[in-house]
Amino acid sequence: MSHSASMPHWLQAINTEGYIINALDLLSTREFKRYTARNASVRSRPAEEQRTPPRAGNFSKALLSLIGTRKIDAFRRHVEHYSIATGAHESHKNMNRYMDIIPYDRTRVVVQHDGSYGGSEGEESVWDGRYLNASWVQERYGRKWWIAAQAPLQYTAHAFLSVILQPILRPPDMSASPANESPSSRSCRVRTVVQLTQDVEGGRRKADPYFPSEIGKSVTIPPERGCHASALKVTLLDRRSIQDAHCVLSTVSIVPLDARPPQSSESRRTGYDDEDYYGEENRSQEIIFNHLLYLSWPDHGVPDHEDRDSLLAFIHLVDSTNRDTSRCPVHPDASSDHACPAIDSDPPIMVGCSAGVGRTGSFIALSSLLRYYGFLPPTAQATRPRVDIESPLGPIPDEFKDDLVLQEIDSLREQRPGMVQRAEQVILIYEVLAKAFRATGS
Numbered sequence: 371m372s373h374s375a376s377m378p379h380w381l382q383a384i385n386t387e388g389y390i391i392n393a394l395d396l397l398s399t400r401e402f403k404r405y406t407a408r409n410a411s412v413r414s415r416p417a418e419e420q421r422t423p424p425r426a427g428n429f430s431k432a433l434l435s436l437i438g439t440r441k442i443d444a445f446r447r448h449v450e451h452y453s454i455a456t457g458a459h460e461s462h463k464n465m466n467r468y469m470d471i472i473p474y475d476r477t478r479v480v481v482q483h484d485g486s487y488g489g490s491e492g493e494e495s496v497w498d499g500r501y502l503n504a505s506w507v508q509e510r511y512g513r514k515w516w517i518a519a520q521a522p523l524q525y526t527a528h529a530f531l532s533v534i535l536q537p538i539l540r541p542p543d544m545s546a547s548p549a550n551e552s553p554s555s556r557s558c559r560v561r562t563v564v565q566l567t568q569d570v571e572g573g574r575r576k577a578d579p580y581f582p583s584e585i586g587k588s589v590t591i592p593p594e595r596g597c598h599a600s601a602l603k604v605t606l607l608d609r610r611s612i613q614d615a616h617c618v619l620s621t622v623s624i625v626p627l628d629a630r631p632p633q634s635s636e637s638r639r640t641g642y643d644d645e646d647y648y649g650e651e652n653r654s655q656e657i658i659f660n661h662l663l664y665l666s667w668p669d670h671g672v673p674d675h676e677d678r679d680s681l682l683a684f685i686h687l688v689d690s691t692n693r694d695t696s697r698c699p700v701h702p703d704a705s706s707d708h709a710c711p712a713i714d715s716d717p718p719i720m721v722g723c724s725a726g727v728g729r730t731g732s733f734i735a736l737s738s739l740l741r742y743y744g745f746l747p748p749t750a751q752a753t754r755p756r757v758d759i760e761s762p763l764g765p766i767p768d769e770f771k772d773d774l775v776l777q778e779i780d781s782l783r784e785q786r787p788g789m790v791q792r793a794e795q796v797i798l799i800y801e802v803l804a805k806a807f808r809a810t811g812s
Contacts (some may be wrong), residue, residue: 375743377807380772384800393776396794400763401783404452411453452764462501466624467520471725477785479504479517481529482536501530509738510781514749515718516734518786519579520726523715528593531602535657558714562692564721566729576724581622582606600626603651607755615687616680620661625651660691667729672798684739689746692719716750729787735778735799745806775799
């Protein structure tokens with residue numbers, strides 16, 4: 371870790387109660403405006419048009435009459451920018467774990483389907499790829515790309531794993547690869563998945579498991595209804611606990627099964643181990659990823675003060691794990707210190723909690739600011755800032771223009787609804803960043 375900056379003056383303001391209250395109020399006010407536009411993007415569309423892809427500026431006369439003619443154009447722009455019409459579509463509703471957390475159309479992760487859908491006109495065949503409740507998110511200050519996702523449901527696990535299995539489609543506004551490197555020269559895939567919720571918390575199901583809990587065991591994950599992609603065999607290769615980071619690190623294999631089962635209700639259930647039914651596994655397409663489960667972050671809350679050291683250790687572990695290129699599919703017999711130039715040295719990370727907004731947004735914000743101030747290494751492939759991060763709501767007031775925590779959170783909320791969901795989580799980011807500075811004597 372390289373660190374030279376001293377604690378910024380605005381970070382010391384967290385000890386001023388009035389400052390925090392005003393910051394929380396500003397964030398809340400701006401998110402409420404996004405919430406209003408999100409709702410309008412769905413409710414303003416006539417019922418007969420709800421079954422087709424959304425079009426910009428398609429509002430009912432009753433709604434427009436309430437707005438006033440001078441504000442209509444601005445309102446149209448807001449609704450188009452914050453539209454969630456795809457995720458709220460009738461055919462996608464049961465793929466959302468929570469109905470109030472739906473990704474923006476412009477930043478949602480589009481899962482490739484390679485022609486595997488067989489819908490009729492007006493159904494999946496007219497949509498751009500398979501739906502998954504997940505969003506492309508870029509750190510405002512650290513500039514790294516992430517995929518922020520809800521915890522998979524049983525019937526969305528296949529789409530979730532397909533994001534890992536397939537080469538990455540470049541996220542929106544991502545700059546091209548460096549001039550001396552062709553886009554095809556690297557194998558850019560997600561190889562690190564971060565889970566910030568346990569499967570069951572407080573007696574409630576928060577995440578559905580999609581790989582076995584016993585080393586060497588496998589499960590078969592079929593695709594969702596209407597998708598004719600191959601089923602996936604998922605095997606737990608290794609699992610170990612890392613005490614100082616309060617986490618469990620699992621190594622998982624995904625292998626497509628060549629034969630495609632009939633799409634009956636019985637064949638769509640998860641957990642098959644019947645390889646004869648699904649056909650031969652296609653070992654040549656095996657993909658291995660690391661799954662890191664953090665154990666000390668309660669739902670709707672924050673890690674206890676005694677767990678803050680483990681949170682910082684976990685953030686560092688996630689970053690170093692993602693940069694590990696020793697498991698090389700191009701050169702499987704290479705030594706453990708082999709670094710293959712054909713593999714992306716720092717690909718996007720997929721991170722989620724239950725809804726993929728509260729703990730998820732806090733984790734990304736902390737990673738970004740720790741990276742910006744030198745507590746984490748810079749991202750390996752610098753990218754330009756996203757154009758659409760600049761909010762149509764206008765700039766942050768001058769009172770907070772130097773507050774990077776507030777700016778980072780507002781930027782994340784521009785990319786996925788409800789990021790850093792609770793006031794305690796906002797305060798956590800200030801406190802953990804300040805803790806990192808104090809640990810270095812800055």
